[in-house]
Amino acid sequence: MIDLKHLREDPERFRLGARRKGIAADVDGALALDARRRELLTEMEALRAEQNRLSKEAGLRIGSLMGEAKKADPARKGAIEAELNDLRSKPAALKDRIQSLEKLVAEIDPRLDAMLLEIPQPPDADVPVGDGPEQNVEIRRWSPSGFDPSVSFEKQRGFRPRSHIELAKMHGLVDFERGVRIAGARSYLLLGDGMLLHQA
Structure with a gap:
């Protein structure tokens, strides 16, 4: 699988490489899906930071309100209970939103991985471009001296490897x-x- 960082930095190299290999790869689709995934992750992190901040602040405020509620008259007690419920519900709402974002990211990940698996590594600049194996260029062939590759090893050496x-x-x-x-x-x-x- 190709490295997403390299794809983000130089998508044209991967587009050209796929064309040279004759593979229809959706580089732009993969980049769009990656951008969406990164947006979701950024939003999740911001919501988590907000959730942590609210939890910390709410914890202190809830403690002081609980102390007030014990001493308060019935009219004030109702207002305190409403404020307590509000303080407790905000982190819960954020938690629900974070979970929905996690679900979206979990749906995107396998689709993105599948798209990345279809994008080939770009060939080296020295590799000749061709439509198939017929256009391959043989640079050199090697075999030990006295060895004929057209004859089986067993016939030449007298044993099977x-x-x-x-x-x-x-x-x-x-x-x-x-x-x-x-x-x-x-x-x-x-x-x-x-x-x-x-x-x-």
Whole structure:
């Protein structure tokens, strides 16, 4: 997946790169979705700061009003209760708005990730532009001296090369059977030098 920071800084590079690769990528759509997400996050942070400020101020005010309510006459007590309810409801309203914004961000995130996965990394400037593999340019080919790539390895060297699985079993680096018995299908145990190599 491409880095959003790089996409924001140089969207034209990604547009051109997608065109050069022949991929229809919605760079502008991804940028618009990212801008919307950033707006929502900014609003959420501002609301959280406001909620914290109100909670702190309300806590002090609620404490003093509770003390007044104990000593107040019935007429004043009703006004104090109304003010207490108002002080308690403001942070709750902010909390509801924050939760709705979090929900919107949670809906945007997977859509944005999907769009970013469709935008390819721009190719290097030296890469030739072509419509398909037919236009690829072979720069060089290498093989050991005396090796003919058109003839199979087994015919040239007289033996079949072993796979990494065969080599690992042969050298006691891995145990597939025990791994499957212990943890299920596609599991294996690393043994001895295999474990040390894995931790290197």
